[in-house]
Amino acid sequence: MDRRSALRNVAILLGTAISAGTTDILFSSYTLPESEKNAVNFSAEQLKALTEIADVIIPTTKSSPGAKAAGVGKFIPMMVRDCYPAKQQQSFYNGLAAFEARAKKTYKKSFALIPLVERKKMLTTLRQETLDQKTNKIPEKADLTYFFTVVRDLTSLGYFASEIGCTQAREYLMIPGRYDGAYPLKPGQKSWAT
Template sequence: MDRRRALKNVAILLGTAISSSTMAVLFEGFGIPENEKNRVSFSSSDEEILAEFADIILPTTKSSLGAKAAGLGTFIPMMVRDCFPAEIQLIFASGLKQMEEKCMTMYNKNFLSLNIEERQKILVDLRTETIEAKKTSSFFVIARDLTLLGYFSSEIGCTQAREYLPIPGRYDGSAEYKPGQKAWATN
């Protein structure tokens, strides 16, 4: 199974947690023309920003490591470059730059220099602005969706954040589910 198909399957499992615009890219984007790929580039600093952004959405808890540990700092830019049309890539890159500008305007610091409360405030503001503008494709929506998709398709997401039953094993369509138990990653 190729990466796109695997990610599409994870997106289906996540259901409405992923926006319709990201789902559309995954469903119809099996053939992004080569001339549309890699329209934008991301620096190692951008990858670090995206790792920290994702880690605010899915932080480390006592039961599982967070998004940063799952490698989302490199996953998000790779997905944007390889799977999204050129127009969306440019929207994402522009939004990342605007987020950095917002940090400088609000705190006179870049995103990586902000403390956790300031970073959370930036994310809440971005979310609010996205909702108010009724944007279906924005930096915030794409980064959030790829955070969920990447995390729950990663080894950490499947084995620590969710209940894991290694394969090979027998199929049990009536596996017991205890109240408070993690959702199954495999069955």
């Protein structure tokens, strides 16, 4: 099974946790012309910001490492450059640049360098702006809210497609028995990854 097929399967398993736009990209990315790939280049500072954004979305807990440990910070730009059409890559890039500019304007530092409390505050604000954008449709915020939707979706996809996401964040049984859709879970048990 190739990488795209595996990611498509994970996207289906995650269901509505991933937006329709991201699911559509994954299902149609095999037809993406080579000339559309790698339309943007991310700076080292932007890659660090993506890593920290992913880690705020899925942080480390007592029971499992977070998105940073799972390598989601490298997964996001790879997926954007390999699977998204050039126009969406540029929109994502513009949104990331606007988000970084907002961090620098507010805190005089890159997103990756501000305290965790402030990171959470910035992402909470961006999440609300993204929800508001569905009804308000403010053209100036289109790239920024598109960026948030994609980074949120790819964080979930990358994390739960990773070894850490499959084996530590969820209950994992290497050699499963027969399927039983009504199998009782113990109190506090994680959901199954297989």
